Amino acid sequence: MRALSAGLRTLVWLAVLAAIGFALYAFARSRPQDVPWTPLDLSQPVGMFTRGKIGDLRGDFAGCRALLDRAGVRYTALPVRDAAGQCGYDDAVRLRGGGARSIAYAPADVGVTCRVATALALWEWQVVQPAAQARFGSEVDRIEHFGSYNCRRMYGRDSGAFSEHATANALDIAAFVLADGRRISVVGDWTAGSGRGDADKAAFLREVRDGACSVFSTVLSPDYNAAHRDHFHLDQASRGTGGACR
Incomplete structure (x- = not known):
């Protein structure tokens, strides 16, 4: 018994x-995007392990470019830039037309590390466009930015750690322009005013900021400090399993 x-x-x-x-x-x-051992696929929605998988592309320029190729992202691989000190890059691409769904960047043809480009593609397709359609009934036609590569230390100081901009591993986003001409800017619309549509603009900016935290290692907004009152700072700094989203 x-x-x-x-x-x-x-x-x-x-x-x-x-x-x-x-x-x-x-x-x-x-839901393969929520499984840690499935390969990263830019056609899949953002999942629990997406940010970590993008981080794993560090040092794998060929694999990262293959991901962009499969997703139809239009880009040109940039030659190595060997600058003095801690500046320069060896894994950057120049986006052409913004990606597979033709979101333009202004200034045009922005150059960023491949990992930043990968995150931008996912952010545009899985976060920015759905949020714009839901709130405004219109797609984003253009993303305005303050630039990527800049050989400088953080906050332009004379000493201290170098910025992720010094290796083209960051992009500062300033505004979004819809296909119908409406413009949503970080500096003008982060705090909702009393006018018609102001609340939707502020909510949209928070939605795309929060969505960026799932694909970028660092996301800094006006909630972080006054230095970011007019833009979102997005980068792919190496932070292990944790990211910074403020």
Whole structure:
């Protein structure tokens, strides 16, 4: 009787383990973006491990460019820029037309590290465009920015750590222009005014800021400090498993 009970317990545990295995398999099939071992795919929605997978592309320029190619992102690989000190880059691309869905950048043809380009593509397609359609019934036609590569230290100081801009590993986003001509700027619309549509603009900016935190290592907004009152700072600094989103 005791042996039979032990056998039944074994069968029950095997059945439980099988059920868990089938559940995990079904989850992996239905939401591969939320499974840590599935390869990064820019056609999939942003998942729990997407930011970490983008971070894993550090040092794998060929693999990163292959991801952009498969997603149809239009770019040109930039030659190595070997600047003095801690500036320069060896894994940058120049975006052409903004990506597969033709969001333009102003100034045009922005150059960033491949990991930043990968995150931008996901952010544009999975966060920015859906948010614009939901709130304004119009797609984003243009993203205005303050630039990427700039050989300088953080906040332009004479000493201290170098900025991620010094390696083209960051981009500062200033505004979004919709296809119908409406413009939403960080400096003008972060705090909702009393005019018609102001609340939607402020909510949109917070939605795209929060969405950026899932694909960028660092996201800094006006909530961080006065130095970011007019832009979002987006970068792919190496931060292990944690990111900075403020």
